[in-house]
Amino acid sequence: MRSDIMQAGMLADALARQAVAVCRYYLASGRKQGRYWICGDVHGNPGRSLFVRISGRRAGKWCDAATGEYGDLIDLIMLNRGLALRDALAEARHFLRMPRLPEPPVTYSHENPDVYDPVAAARRLFAASVPITGTLVERYLDSRGIHLMQDHTALRFHPKCSYRNETGFEVWPAMIAAVTGLDGVITGIHRTWLDPQTCGKAPVAQPRRALGQLLGHAVRFGQVGDIAIAAEGLETALTLKLLFPNLPVLAALSAAHLGALILPDSLQRLYVARDNDPAGWRAFNRLRSRHIDRDIRALVPRLDDFNADLVTFGPDPVRHWIVRQLLPEDVPQFVSCSQPARCRHASGYGSA
Template identity: 35%
Template sequence: MPCFHQIGPVMRRHSASELARLLAEHITRLAPELLPHGQKDGVEWRVGSLAGEPGQSLAVRLSGARRGVWADFSSGERGDALDLVAAVLFGGSRKDAMQWSENWLCLSNTGTSAPLQRRPIQEKLNTSQELDKEAQQRRAKARRLWHDTPAGIAGTPVESYLQGRGIDLRALGRAPGALRFAPAVWCQEVRRSLPAMLAAICSPSGKLVAVHRTWLAQSPSGIWCKADLKNPKKVLGGFAGGCIRLWRGASALALGIAPEGDVAIVAEGIETALSCAIACPEYRVLAAVSLSNMAAMKLPDTITEIIVAADNDTGNASARKALDAALSQFAQQGRTVRLAMPEIQGQDWNNVLTEHDGLKGPERS
């Protein structure tokens, strides 16, 4: 391949951040080389997974401010362009990925690198029937995890974690049934089990299809918080079109039998959604899990008004595009759509909750 960056005879080692930036500048060449069975989809390169089989679950941003950023919406793995090299070629080793990247970018003349460790593409993934089987296995694993975990979070680290985020569920009178505490959930990143907050992701029909995991850790002072991981939050199972049903609002009816004229607040994350539930308990509150999934959510026609409680990601073009897609989709469905966004850039509604004594709420602000 051609050299993208020629340098003088004196070679120097480059930092991980430098390499990630340089790789991102050439992501339109890098992504197809790493994942040749993918396809260009707008501003993204789409493929089935880090193993490289055809599909849509993994997306690599090809242009804009977030070029080089990637996410696997099935496994929850994500990162920058250097992380992509590490995950695809070297089993997650950034050290080996850095050496390979310097050679690929012509920043080094060593010509050597560690042995490649590509994830094998199983032959059975060549048929849609077997792809469905893989998805069913992940879904079954998610259901086992959920059903093996006792219901309720009262008195558990989940309750403490949420209180540390300013979310006191006693204000609602009860804890959402969509949340549970599991004392030991396997975390691949550290290769051991950690305590976790689980959240049930249900399909439009109400069937549990995936489980959202937030790994937790206790600080030296005894405070429960998110575990210090690169990816402290991951989803087990596919969840396209589904959501986390956190609060039923004034009707107290399940989403599938929501009354005519029901109003729903839709947020991206769990903590933001719970903050909105405390502020506006009269409204139904749902977490979309990701902005990309928000536009795909399937909601009953009886929900005639949606308030999208968005994070203030001003300056993030890809996030704004995904948000606009969701707003447009809801409007095309004939619903009244309102956008509620904190005034300060970088904030979400949980930030507003924790920084103020009480929260006016996305509707009342």
């Protein structure tokens, strides 16, 4: 068994050096997007929940945002083919001996300005966007029951944001959210393309996409102290910020990223507004297992997520529902939040 484990590590490294070829063979319905191969699941079905890193030091690592599963390419082959470890090792050795056309290397450089840098591209796009006051973003959020009452400088509006489809590019307005690390530096962005006619999401295959480095980071609303709220989605986070405006809220942007959040040392208690599905439970449990020194507690919505609750039931019933799930000593800090003046959006955000 120990020999199998040693072989698994060596074969996983060899597969990682040919990560794109592995993905083309075992996940043929997927496609390359930046540093990742994206498809629906480990069986290669169409979709966007499985992310396989195809370049860099983490090449070959994968995570399924829908199930919370993750691993290396040996794990992927085991699940894809329904094999035990020893049979998966034999399958990997067979794959590595197969002839194939060479793949062009996927490289990124921070020194060569002619090479695409997704983090730099994310910062440029955010800098090129404008405050959301009076824009389509406000109308979109209003349609989701989110009437902003604070200075949310993490959000901006881009009137003509390029969207890559299967044949080229099209242009739509977009809500741009800044993803930052603990130091406040932008590491990526999240884009939600919008339809100016309906004030809803644009009629494209994937109206939400991220750019840059998201793992461990978040869209941040407020400065984290000893207590905070974390959520999967952006609209859920904004719902919580609307209901409890004086508390800091973090948007991880997916279940997988919620489980991987990096928490500041100052944070002692975190309420996790998870989505009401198995992926939400797995993300919550993973986050709690990674931070056993913190008090991490779940907030559970009535419907799919807290934004769905807000749209269906209104703010006061949702606020009361959440308060019932709090520790008694935290209730005053939540319910005594004063309502600040209508938002005044600044033109800058952090350091880049």
